[in-house]
Amino acid sequence: MSTPVFEQTQVTNPTYDDFTIEDLFPYEEPTDKNTRAHIVNPPMNKHIDPKQEMNPQDIVDTARLQRLELVALCGYKWVPKLNPDKLDVCPACMKIAEQLMAENGE
Ligand SMILES: [Zn+2]
Numbered sequence: 001m002s003t004p005v006f007e008q009t010q011v012t013n014p015t016y017d018d019f020t021i022e023d024l025f026p027y028e029e030p031t032d033k034n035t036r037a038h039i040v041n042p043p044m045n046k047h048i049d050p051k052q053e054m055n056p057q058d059i060v061d062t063a064r065l066q067r068l069e070l071v072a073l074c075g076y077k078w079v080p081k082l083n084p085d086k087l088d089v090c091p092a093c094m095k096i097a098e099q100l101m102a103e104n105g106e
Pocket of ligand 1: 037038039072073074075076090091092093
């Protein structure tokens with residue numbers, strides 16, 4: 001009696017891990033030149049990351065995916081959807097970020 005031979009076929013279903021968030025949720029191009037890219041830090045966004053385990057990029061990505069409001073260093077609140085690479089950084093956020101870095105000795 002011969003044993004049946006099963007063909008080894010590998011099913012490669014694309015999983016979520018095969019895509020970046022950029023592929024799934026591409027950034028919108030900013031249309032307003034006055035829009036600024038704001039800087040976030042984890043302590044001000046505990047509503048997104050209660051355990052304070054994420055880095056700022058993860059927090060922004062989570063906010064984009066779940067349509068949550070972010071709080072910027074300058075206090076500005078918004079739901080991220082624009083491409084921050086195409087925006088100038090908010091001067092108020094930059095100033096606060098520099099102060100924080102100076103306090104941390106970076
Ligand atoms: Zn700002």
